[in-house]
Amino acid sequence: MKLTGADILTHFLADEGVEFLFGYPGGAVLHIYDAIDRQEHIKHILVRHEQAATHAADGYARSTGKPGVVLVTSGPGATNAVTGIATAYMDSIPMVVITGQVPTNLIGNDAFQEVDAVGITRPCVKHNFLVKDVRDLTSTLKKAFYVATTGRPGPVVVDIPKDVTADSADYVYPKEITMRSYNPVVKGHGGQIKKAVKLMAAAKRPMFYTGGGVILDNAHKELAQLAKKLNAPVTNTSMGLGGFPASDKLFVGMLGMHGTYEANMAISNCDLMIAIGARFDDRVTGNIEKFAPQAKIIHVDIDPASISKNVKVNVPIVGSVSDVIKSLLREIKASDFKPNKTAMKEWWQQINEWRAVDCLSYKTDGDKIKPQFALEMLYNITKGDAYVTSDVGQHQMWAAQYYRFDKPRRWINSGGLGTMGFGLPAAMGVQLAFPDATVACVTGEGSIQMNIQELSSCMQHNLPIKIVCLNNGFLGMVRQWQEFFYDERYSHSYMDSLPDFVKLAEAYGHVGIQVTKPEDVEAAMKEAFKLKNRLVFLDILTDPEENVYPMVPAGAGLDEMILI
Amino acid sequence: MKREKKADEKGMRHIISILMENEAGALSRVAGLFSARGYNIESLTVAPTEDVTLSRMTVVTRGSDEIIEQITKQLNKLVDVVKLVDLTEGPHIEREMLMIKVRTSSSDSREEVKRLADIFRGRIIDVTATSYTIELTGAGDKLDAFINAFEKTPILETVRSGVSGISRGAKNLHI
Numbered sequence: 044m045k046l047t048g049a050d051i052l053t054h055f056l057a058d059e060g061v062e063f064l065f066g067y068p069g070g071a072v073l074h075i076y077d078a079i080d081r082q083e084h085i086k087h088i089l090v091r092h093e094q095a096a097t098h099a100a101d102g103y104a105r106s107t108g109k110p111g112v113v114l115v116t117s118g119p120g121a122t123n124a125v126t127g128i129a130t131a132y133m134d135s136i137p138m139v140v141i142t143g144q145v146p147t148n149l150i151g152n153d154a155f156q157e158v159d160a161v162g163i164t165r166p167c168v169k170h171n172f173l174v175k176d177v178r179d180l181t182s183t184l185k186k187a188f189y190v191a192t193t194g195r196p197g198p199v200v201v202d203i204p205k206d207v208t209a210d211s212a213d214y215v216y217p218k219e220i221t222m223r224s225y226n227p228v229v230k231g232h233g234g235q236i237k238k239a240v241k242l243m244a245a246a247k248r249p250m251f252y253t254g255g256g257v258i259l260d261n262a263h264k265e266l267a268q269l270a271k272k273l274n275a276p277v278t279n280t281s282m283g284l285g286g287f288p289a290s291d292k293l294f295v296g297m298l299g300m301h302g303t304y305e306a307n308m309a310i311s312n313c314d315l316m317i318a319i320g321a322r323f324d325d326r327v328t329g330n331i332e333k334f335a336p337q338a339k340i341i342h343v344d345i346d347p348a349s350i351s352k353n354v355k356v357n358v359p360i361v362g363s364v365s366d367v368i369k370s371l372l373r374e375i376k377a378s379d380f381k382p383n384k385t386a387m388k389e390w391w392q393q394i395n396e397w398r399a400v401d402c403l404s405y406k407t408d409g410d411k412i413k414p415q416f417a418l419e420m421l422y423n424i425t426k427g428d429a430y431v432t433s434d435v436g437q438h439q440m441w442a443a444q445y446y447r448f449d450k451p452r453r454w455i456n457s458g459g460l461g462t463m464g465f466g467l468p469a470a471m472g473v474q475l476a477f478p479d480a481t482v483a484c485v486t487g488e489g490s491i492q493m494n495i496q497e498l499s500s501c502m503q504h505n506l507p508i509k510i511v512c513l514n515n516g517f518l519g520m521v522r523q524w525q526e527f528f529y530d531e532r533y534s535h536s537y538m539d540s541l542p543d544f545v546k547l548a549e550a551y552g553h554v555g556i557q558v559t560k561p562e563d564v565e566a567a568m569k570e571a572f573k574l575k576n577r578l579v580f581l582d583i584l585t586d587p588e589e590n591v592y593p594m595v596p597a598g599a600g601l602d603e604m605i606l607i
Numbered sequence: 608m609k610r611e612k613k614a615d616e617k618g619m620r621h622i623i624s625i626l627m628e629n630e631a632g633a634l635s636r637v638a639g640l641f642s643a644r645g646y647n648i649e650s651l652t653v654a655p656t657e658d659v660t661l662s663r664m665t666v667v668t669r670g671s672d673e674i675i676e677q678i679t680k681q682l683n684k685l686v687d688v689v690k691l692v693d694l695t696e697g698p699h700i701e702r703e704m705l706m707i708k709v710r711t712s713s714s715d716s717r718e719e720v721k722r723l724a725d726i727f728r729g730r731i732i733d734v735t736a737t738s739y740t741i742e743l744t745g746a747g748d749k750l751d752a753f754i755n756a757f758e759k760t761p762i763l764e765t766v767r768s769g770v771s772g773i774s775r776g777a778k779n780l781h782i
Contacts, residue, residue: 165632165635165636165639166643170686170687222686223782224627224686224687224688224689347680347683348680348681348684
């Protein structure tokens with residue numbers, strides 16, 4: 044079947060099972076948009092800014108496990124997409140981004156809307172391609188999806204010049220592809236599995252530290268089995284929340300800079316750390332010299348480069364997280380593995396003492412809405428079963444602390460890059476994937492304004508997202524650092540001249556509700572979530588001086604937290 | 608910052624040989640990786656192999672064991688990299704080619720340059736009334752010694768190829 048490049052692209056995406064294409068048209072992709080108009084398989088979601096297209100595809104990918112697909116034009120289309128590509132790259136999210144390019148004969152000529160998209164995106168993609176010949180288009184697209192979704196997932200950019208989308212070639216959908224230069228390891232090394240189980244059997248104070256890898260590889264069930272076998276405490280990174288049920292008694296909360304007292308103390312005192320699908324990020328470890336000083340470390344990760352990058356480990360196991368955990372469970376069964384009951388009793392006694400500190404308690408103040416209270420209310424009203432996307436800052440940390448995720452893929456946040464403006468477009472991707480689900484975007488008055496224009500896309504595509512804006516009139520996390528470390532000099536962290544968010548929501552055709560008193564939070568949220576078919580913007584005016592606790596100051600060890 | 612500390616540590620010299628897909632941009636992926644992560648490159652050479660779909664790149668770098676481990680892992684992670692080997696882990700041969708142009712305005716200096724070239728087993732590959740150009744192949748320190756030997760003869764120009772290497776014995780980097 045001979046097709047134009049543009050039709051090859053749409054046929055391929057349909058054959059690949061792509062449901063949604065998040066994009067924005069422009070000169071270099073006009074042939075492609077014409078082809079999109081000729082077909083019915085893929086639904087194109089028009090955004091208002093290319094950054095939002097990438098975040099929406101990202102939110103779709105995080106919530107479904109399927110790759111998010113983006114289409115943008117050349118030049119500014121591509122550069123606007125870069126933030127979203129980098130966001131996905133840092134969090135290992137499978138994504139394929141098609142960027143239009145000027146015709147091949149103009150490449151390098153400083154043509155209108157030309158940028159070197161492959162060069163600009165190179166440091167923030169898993170891989171990228173420039174397609175110079177329409178005959179290479181199908182195989183390149185197949186490679187892009189294969190690379191994006193296998194091994195440690197990540198975004199892949201395919202740059203397609205305009206003439207390539209007009210030229211014709213034969214099209215046959217390739218079911219499979221092999222690449223001699225790319226063969227991710229799946230199975231963990233047998234000898235390492237044995238060593239790991241020996242360490243587990245000898246441990247007196249074992250501890251699980253798990254990250255986004257558990258969620259990406261759908262290994263939450265296996266992780267729960269393994270944790271139960273060892274009866275060991277589990278902590279999650281921000282990316283890993285929901286990978287282990289927060290309501291399980293083995294769960295000690297998130298670790299790191301704003302982790303719980305019990306999680307950070309347990310890390311600092313454990314004698315065996317089982318790190319799974321986590322990468323020892325600096326926000327997690329605090330001062331690396333003081334990180335888990337007594338622990339032997341087992342590290343399971345699909346990416347060999349993540350192992351012994353920041354922290355030297357004793358037993359590295361390269362492989363897919365679910366596969367390795369299954370092997371560990373088999374090995375535990377085959378060996379005469381028995382946890383040390385007396386030691387474990389003492390360990391749990393110690394952990395429960397740390398728990399009793401109740402580090403997430405907060406002081407209430409009669410007439411001010413505490414952000415923690417608002418998020419507890421969100422948890423109660425959505426029965427802990429919503430998809431929660433977040434922006435970046437204090438509200439993000441409070442959501443991670445107070446919305447207790449029991450299921451994977453429910454907590455959607457920009458963990459690695461920390462991209463403000465992520466929350467609303469990400470929620471669009473989630474709501475499209477799950478039209479009947481409750482989707483809440485927890486944000487602040489700073490972050491929401493970074494992609495506020497998407498309120499228009501939400502109206503066009505009928506997305507009944509609930510925006511929970513914790514409006515404290517400050518760039519809260521910046522303000523907190525200035526209070527603690529810059530003698531309360533609040534340089535440019537106050538957002539003066541805020542819009543009337545209620546009127547703004549209404550101007551876009553949505554519902555806006557402002558809440559100013561603690562006693563009104565419950566009713567307002569109930570009202571908002573009752574409006575099943577409407578986007579509701581909840582503008583909740585919160586205590587401007589509230590801080591996120593506990594906090595590990597930069598340069599300190601995890602056991603040197605500031606508590607409230 | 609940890610990375611700055613890392614880059615400052617001189618550490619051992621390593622020769623990493625990389626087989627990669629002979630595709631546009633492959634070189635910039637490797638160069639970009641080194642600059643983005645603050646690794647240093649002493650030299651880098653690249654050319655197609657007998658299989659034109661593959662390029663072979665040789666990178667000479669310095670770093671502690673941990674950094675070299677990260678460098679090889681990060682290189683392996685590049686989708687275009689098919690295979691790589693750290694040649695310095697085993698017995699190997701390294702070679703670099705030098706071309707040096709020197710001023711030879713008198714017959715005495717021509718004699719001297721010819722003698723030096725012979726001692727170092729270099730070859731004179733171009734001659735004019737006022738200059739000789741010599742080609743010399745060897746390990747880097749031999750080339751350094753040769754350059755330093757021109758005490759009295761003015762050097763007009765030098766060019767070095769950067770290091771290429773191959774392992775000793777039947778072991779090979781091949782697919």
